[in-house]
Structures are given as C-alpha cells and as structure tokens.
Amino acid sequence: MRTTDIRTALDDILNQQQRPLEDVLDRHFSPGYTQRTNGHCDDREAFAQHARKLREVVASARIEVLDELRDGQRYADRHRVRVTKRDGTQVVQEVYLFAELDAEGRFARIEETTLMLEGAEADREMGNMK
Numbered sequence: 001m002r003t004t005d006i007r008t009a010l011d012d013i014l015n016q017q018q019r020p021l022e023d024v025l026d027r028h029f030s031p032g033y034t035q036r037t038n039g040h041c042d043d044r045e046a047f048a049q050h051a052r053k054l055r056e057v058v059a060s061a062r063i064e065v066l067d068e069l070r071d072g073q074r075y076a077d078r079h080r081v082r083v084t085k086r087d088g089t090q091v092v093q094e095v096y097l098f099a100e101l102d103a104e105g106r107f108a109r110i111e112e113t114t115l116m117l118e119g120a121e122a123d124r125e126m127g128n129m130k
Helices: 006-014 019-028 044-055
Strands: 029-037 040-043 058-071 074-085 090-101 107-118
Touching: 006 044, 006 058, 006 074, 006 090, 019 029, 019 044, 040 044, 040 058, 040 107, 044 058
Parallel strands: 029 107
Antiparallel strands: 029 040, 058 074, 074 090, 090 107
C-alpha cells in the first residue's frame, strides 16, 4: 500500500495543474472524504470546489513539512504553504493537520487549523475559499 502525504497531495493540486483535478482527488482522497478547516466542514464535493477555486487563484506553491507523524492509518503534520497568487501577491500559512487514511492509503478525513503568517486580510480564509 502506497500512502499519500500532504506535501504530495498539495503539490498535485496546486503545482501540477495540468493534471485533471478528478484524477488528483482520486489519487489522494477517498470517495467519502471529509474535511474540517477552522471549524468549517466539507464533504468531498465541497472540497473539490475549494480545490478548483485554489487552482484559479494560485500560480505556484511551496509546501514545507515541518513535522510529520504516522501511526497506522493515522497521520498528523505541521506544514507551511507559501503561495504565489496569479496577481503576484504572496500568502504564507502554517497548518496543523490531523488525518485518517483509508485502507488504500488515501486521506479519508482531515481536521486542520490554519494560521496566516503573511498576506492580506482578504486571504485569511484561503483554506475555505470556493
């Protein structure tokens, strides 16, 4: 079983935009995927809308994993994402993430909190944009 990780999943969504989004989602996220970001809950379809919006806004991203832990099907990390938006502005967010993987090694559930380190106030909710 080859398991995913947040760096690879985010890179595929944000930097590999030539790859069809549905293929990326199928590779990294289970069909029943759910995500809660800063208290806001999404199912996989709502997450797909979020990923599509990110692809519209983001020109490139650098993902730096600061801490990463695995225990069976449990996964946790702390990572920073430095985004360069299509308008040239930058946003830096630090993310605290706890996840559960499915039997195929894809994310089944993610619970995360984001902290904006750099960027405009309007970008504070980048983790929930649709």
